[in-house]
Amino acid sequence: xxxxxxxxxxxxxxxxxxxxxxxxxxxxxxxxxxxxxxxxxxxxxxxxxxxxxxxxxxxxxxxxxxxxxxxxxxxxxxxxxxxxxxxxxxxxxxxxxxxxxxxxxxxxxxxxxxxxxxxxxxxxxxxxxxxxxxxxxxxxxxxxxxxxxxx
Numbered sequence: 553x554x555x556x557x558x559x560x561x562x563x564x565x566x567x568x569x570x571x572x573x574x575x576x577x578x579x580x581x582x583x584x585x586x587x588x589x590x591x592x593x594x595x596x597x598x599x600x601x602x603x604x605x606x607x608x609x610x611x612x613x614x615x616x617x618x619x620x621x622x623x624x625x626x627x628x629x630x631x632x633x634x635x636x637x638x639x640x641x642x643x644x645x646x647x648x649x650x651x652x653x654x655x656x657x658x659x660x661x662x663x664x665x666x667x668x669x670x671x672x673x674x675x676x677x678x679x680x681x682x683x684x685x686x687x688x689x690x691x692x693x694x695x696x697x698x699x700x701x702x703x
Contacts, residue, residue, distance in 0.1 A: 605685065608659060608661050609661065610661035610664075611681050612658075612668075613659075613679070614653075614656070615649075615658050615667075616653050617630075617645065617655075621655075642680075643680065646679040650675070657671050659684050659695065666684075666688070667695070668695055668698065669686075673698060677700050681703045682703055686698035686699065
């Protein structure tokens with residue numbers, strides 16, 4: 553052993569201590585990052601569920617045609633082309649399917665179908681293009697606390 557140098561086991565111990573210290577610093581940074589990300593996710597979830605108000609543009613139709621229960625092509629066209637009594641227009645077909653065939657009023661936006669909580673309000677806009685503002689329950693695809701305007 554030379555003068556001024558530490559014995560081998562002491563030098564190895566210092567190196568291990570330095571590595572442990574570096575690992576702790578790294579773990580602290582990782583832990584802080586994970587906590588920060590968790591906080592952001594929690595904040596985003598909270599603000600979405602708190603605000604959760606969306607506006608959609610589409611048409612008030614019936615669930616029978618929208619979900620292709622008794623027609624083809626998810627539309628009123630099939631019912632109108634087959635000259636089904638009472639299905640002369642989008643409005644008359646929607647009302648017929650709800651009143652006489654067990655359907656519910658829904659909002660159709662392109663290929664998406666949303667259930668509408670307020671069926672009485674929805675009936676006033678049957679078969680029409682509308683703008684609906686409300687809160688969306690994403691799990692059931694149902695719009696609540698709605699406001700409907702004709703477009």
